Amino acid sequence: xxxxxxxxxxxxxxxxxxxxxxxxxxxxxxxxxxxxxxxxxxxxxxxxxxxxxxxxxxxxxxxxxxxxxxxxxxxxxxxxxxxxxxxxxxxxxxxxxxxxxxxxxxxxxxxxxxxxxxxxxxxxxxxxxxxxxxxxxxxxxxxxxxxxxxxxxxxxxxxxxxxxxxxxxxxxxxxxxxxxxxxxxxxxxxxxxxxxxxxxxxxxxxxxxxxxxxxxxxxxxxxxxxxxxxxxxxxxxxxxxxxxxxxxxxxxxxxxxxxxxxxxxxxxxxxxxxxxxxxxxxxxxxxxxxxxxxxxxxxxxxxxxxxxxxxxxxxxxxxxxxxxxxxxxxxxxxxxxxxxxxxxxxxxxxxxxxxxxxxxxxxxxxxxxxxxxxxxxxxxxxxxxxxxxxxxxxxxxxxxxxxxxxxxxx
Amino acid sequence: xxxxxxxxxxxxxxxxxxxxxxxxxxxxxxxxxxxxxxxxxxxxxxxxxxxxxxxxxxxxxxxxxxxxxxxxxxxxxxxxxxxxxxxxxxxxxxxxxxxxxxxxxxxxxxxxxxxxxxxxxxxxxxxxxxxxxxxxxxxxxxxxxxxxxxxxxxxxxxxxxxxxxxxxxxxxxxxxxxxxxxxxxxxxxxxxxxxxxxxxxxxxxxxxxxxxxxxxxxxxxxxxxxxxxxxxxxxxxxxxxxxxxxxxxxxxxxxxxxxxxxxxxxxxxxxxxxxxxxxxxxxxxxxxxxxxxxxxxxxxxxxxxxxxxxxxxxxxxxxxxxxxxxxxxxxxxxxxxxxxxxxxxxxxxxxxxxxxxxxxxxxxxxxxxxxxxxxxxxxxxxxxxxxxxxxxxxxxxxxxxxxxxxxxxxxxxxxxxxxxxxxxxxxxxxxxxxxxxxxxxxxxxxxxxxxxxxxxxxxxxxxxx
Numbered sequence: 001x002x003x004x005x006x007x008x009x010x011x012x013x014x015x016x017x018x019x020x021x022x023x024x025x026x027x028x029x030x031x032x033x034x035x036x037x038x039x040x041x042x043x044x045x046x047x048x049x050x051x052x053x054x055x056x057x058x059x060x061x062x063x064x065x066x067x068x069x070x071x072x073x074x075x076x077x078x079x080x081x082x083x084x085x086x087x088x089x090x091x092x093x094x095x096x097x098x099x100x101x102x103x104x105x106x107x108x109x110x111x112x113x114x115x116x117x118x119x120x121x122x123x124x125x126x127x128x129x130x131x132x133x134x135x136x137x138x139x140x141x142x143x144x145x146x147x148x149x150x151x152x153x154x155x156x157x158x159x160x161x162x163x164x165x166x167x168x169x170x171x172x173x174x175x176x177x178x179x180x181x182x183x184x185x186x187x188x189x190x191x192x193x194x195x196x197x198x199x200x201x202x203x204x205x206x207x208x209x210x211x212x213x214x215x216x217x218x219x220x221x222x223x224x225x226x227x228x229x230x231x232x233x234x235x236x237x238x239x240x241x242x243x244x245x246x247x248x249x250x251x252x253x254x255x256x257x258x259x260x261x262x263x264x265x266x267x268x269x270x271x272x273x274x275x276x277x278x279x280x281x282x283x284x285x286x287x288x289x290x291x292x293x294x295x296x297x298x299x300x301x302x303x304x305x306x307x308x309x310x311x312x313x314x315x316x317x318x319x320x321x322x323x324x325x326x327x328x329x330x331x332x333x334x335x336x337x338x339x340x341x342x343x344x345x346x347x348x349x350x351x352x353x354x355x356x357x358x359x360x361x362x363x364x365x366x367x368x369x370x371x372x373x374x375x376x377x378x379x380x381x382x383x384x385x386x387x388x389x390x391x392x393x394x395x396x397x398x399x400x401x402x403x404x405x406x407x408x409x410x
Numbered sequence: 411x412x413x414x415x416x417x418x419x420x421x422x423x424x425x426x427x428x429x430x431x432x433x434x435x436x437x438x439x440x441x442x443x444x445x446x447x448x449x450x451x452x453x454x455x456x457x458x459x460x461x462x463x464x465x466x467x468x469x470x471x472x473x474x475x476x477x478x479x480x481x482x483x484x485x486x487x488x489x490x491x492x493x494x495x496x497x498x499x500x501x502x503x504x505x506x507x508x509x510x511x512x513x514x515x516x517x518x519x520x521x522x523x524x525x526x527x528x529x530x531x532x533x534x535x536x537x538x539x540x541x542x543x544x545x546x547x548x549x550x551x552x553x554x555x556x557x558x559x560x561x562x563x564x565x566x567x568x569x570x571x572x573x574x575x576x577x578x579x580x581x582x583x584x585x586x587x588x589x590x591x592x593x594x595x596x597x598x599x600x601x602x603x604x605x606x607x608x609x610x611x612x613x614x615x616x617x618x619x620x621x622x623x624x625x626x627x628x629x630x631x632x633x634x635x636x637x638x639x640x641x642x643x644x645x646x647x648x649x650x651x652x653x654x655x656x657x658x659x660x661x662x663x664x665x666x667x668x669x670x671x672x673x674x675x676x677x678x679x680x681x682x683x684x685x686x687x688x689x690x691x692x693x694x695x696x697x698x699x700x701x702x703x704x705x706x707x708x709x710x711x712x713x714x715x716x717x718x719x720x721x722x723x724x725x726x727x728x729x730x731x732x733x734x735x736x737x738x739x740x741x742x743x744x745x746x747x748x749x750x751x752x753x754x755x756x757x758x759x760x761x762x763x764x765x766x767x768x769x770x771x772x773x774x775x776x777x778x779x780x781x782x783x784x785x786x787x788x789x790x791x792x793x794x795x796x797x798x799x800x801x802x803x804x805x806x807x808x809x810x811x812x813x814x815x816x817x818x819x820x821x822x823x824x825x826x827x828x829x830x831x832x833x834x835x836x837x838x839x840x841x842x843x844x845x846x847x848x849x850x851x852x853x854x855x856x857x858x859x860x861x862x863x864x865x866x867x868x869x870x871x872x873x874x875x
Contacts, residue, residue: 083788083789085788085789085836086820086835086836086837086838087823087824087827087833087834087835087836088835088836089835090835133841135789135838135840135841136789136790137789137840138789138790138791138840139789139790180840182790182791182792182840183844184792184799184800184801184844185796185798185799185800185801185802185811185813185844185845186798186799186844186845186847187843187844187845187846187847188847189846387787388787388790389789389790390787390788390789390790391788391789391790
């Protein structure tokens with residue numbers, strides 16, 4: 001019998017889990033069916049409750065109390081072809097999931113020039129789910145992220161042409177990550193999976209300006225700060241082989257949701273037709289590394305994300321034939337993720353989106369809006385992914401989004 | 411403009427985009443055999459080809475032998491080859507000293523850890539009456555000489571040196587040499603990886619077993635290639651593997667040659683006892699060992715203590731300090747240089763003969779050297795040359811695990827794709843098993859009960875997320 005002592009105590013277990021699900025793909029900009037139908041080019045008009053998201057200064061021109069409630073159904077379809085490391089073109093398909101971000105806004109003019117509002121929406125969210133036996137199982141299996149933003153806003157109309165606003169958001173978020181654990185050379189009787197279930201909260205601040213330069217031309221800008229979410233929760237490893245000393249229990253991480261801002265210009269081309277073009281900035285460079293700290297052994301493990309600041313270009317418009325409103329738009333969304341750090345937990349890519357929608361004024365007080373948004377990710381072939389990812393291949397993703405809102409004016 | 415016409419126009423636009431965008435693509439290579447046709451595949455080799463693992467040959471290891479994995483990938487790409495191996499049931503092949511007990515090593519206790527044969531009953535050959543030669547003609551212990559010459563335990567190369575090898579008789583079954591049996595199967599694909607034992611046997615015996623001379627190796631390899639190419643014809647695909655640097659494996663890398671840690675008092679005493687020639691100091695020192703030329707040497711960074719060196723003797727019996735480590739447990743720097751020179755010479759021969767015989771050369775030496783130096787990562791999983799936990803080498807410290815076999819298969823496949831025009835997918839390394847650890851030997855109420863104290867793997871460091 002050979003009795004061997006491992007010099008250097010080298011029994012080493014790696015569970016390289018590269019990232020939390022959070023990125024361009026997880027920022028949601030669909031917070032009102034009317035705005036969505038116009039590709040989210042809305043900051044220079046901001047004529048309904050979703051102004052609280054796109055440009056709170058729009059509230060300053062809203063002089064009747066209103067309530068708007070709606071939701072968006074998001075159906076993702078995503079596949080991976082590869083990995084190229086294995087000279088493979090095998091197709092792996094994500095489980096189809098439907099996400100339904102909610103939006104609700106209350107707008108109330110408290111005095112002549114002052115309007116307040118409160119918004120509730122999910123500004124970051126979604127999830128991915130890959131087959132549990134697929135080759136990338138140690139990179140991503142199931143990931144879910146949800147955030148709730150509660151946003152009180154105050155807008156003040158300085159003149160008939162100019163409104164300014166400030167707002168603050170209380171943010172709560174939950175994230176749940178599940179994936180395989182690489183037990184290195186050791187074969188466990190049952191493969192070990194890990195689940196991190198975490199939640200946290202944060203605050204964000206923002207504001208906006210809306211300027212109606214002429215009766216046909218308006219300009220809007222808005223900004224929302226980044227929000228640092230200090231999340232904590234539980235790490236669960238199953239099966240829990242005591243010998244592996246897996247850090248069951250408390251886990252903490254800090255995730256910074258990026259700052260974002262809109263700049264838009266809207267123009268009335270003819271009596272019934274308004275169009276708008278927006279530039280949205282997203283400060284994703286706030287997301288450079290992601291570190292998890294496990295209470296059980298105090299270990300901290302971080303991985304590089306190296307996201308870039310990015311932008312979305314939006315153009316949309318509305319044609320009104322009372323009581324109908326026809327809306328359409330197009331957007332281009334530039335990915336914050338470099339090839340090197342592309343991974344299946346978040347298969348991101350540059351995207352093109354096409355939007356259409358319809359509004360109908362049911363009565364003097366009631367209106368409904370529905371919208372459809374087709375979002376196509378460019379097929380993205382990544383090579384030379386970072387060493388701790390080492391998973392090259394092509395991601396093919398598209399999504400169908402359906403939105404509906406109902407608005408009641410008092 | 412009518413409302414309905416606007417709506418129809420928008421709808422048409424959306425439909426056009428949907429139809430244009432949603433068609434699935436198939437990027438990258440499509441798995442195929444390209445222009446070559448594989449109807450019969452034969453692998454020639456030694457223990458590495460047989461799928462020998464953790465000091466034994468057993469079905470659970472053989473099914474992941476690299477030739478078996480290659481055959482699997484060929485069949486996954488439109489091929490239809492039958493690949494039959496001489497499978498050993500249960501715990502596999504027996505010890506040479508006790509035919510009823512399996513020779514394979516298992517992790518007996520992760521504390522320590524304690525690794526070795528666990529007294530498992532030996533298995534038997536499951537398919538000895540298979541009518542044709544086995545497609546996997548890898549025979550543990552085969553030297554380059556054996557390809558054309560060995561037919562049985564008593565005619566193999568090691569038998570000439572007094573060590574008959576029963577696996578030759580078991581695998582070849584009296585119907586000819588590896589070469590003859592290969593020819594019977596009329597292969598259109600042959601993988602050929604022999605020569606490792608011509609240097610490995612020397613190295614793992616601490617330089618006490620003979621090293622095949624470069625001249626003899628060259629002659630034998632040349633004969634082998636001539637015969638092989640003549641037998642299979644010019645159109646068959648022949649793929650040959652070269653010899654890895656033997657000193658890169660954990661067998662030589664796990665016990666440090668400079669592992670003698672002394673106090674000042676111990677160092678002073680040792681210096682006094684040895685006439686001061688070794689210059690022991692407080693802290694880390696090289697072990698004392700006998701060299702191949704019967705000299706006592708204080709080991710340096712270019713000397714290697716073998717994994718088989720009894721650890722208890724090092725720790726408790728004064729081996730390496732009061733008493734030099736015996737020669738057979740040490741590959742000293744001269745012997746290591748001999749082994750490396752042999753590898754270099756053999757690989758020069760293999761490369762030249764591969765070219766002249768129109769064979770695809772697989773540089774396994776480069777692959778394992780790279781893993782030994784830097785490890786490798788795939789889809790978030792790390793593989794290194796570390797003993798037990800590295801994932802590449804099995805418990806004997808010499809032979810690959812199933813994951814290691816997968817790495818080798820993928821290198822063969824990569825070169826075949828490059829040189830033969832095939833487009834075979836590689837093996838998903840992560841799906842191949844590692845070394846089984848007895849983490850839940852007993853069950854209580856359906857739940858696994860830890861077999862070892864919870865601090866067994868305390869030293870494991872975690873890298874999460």
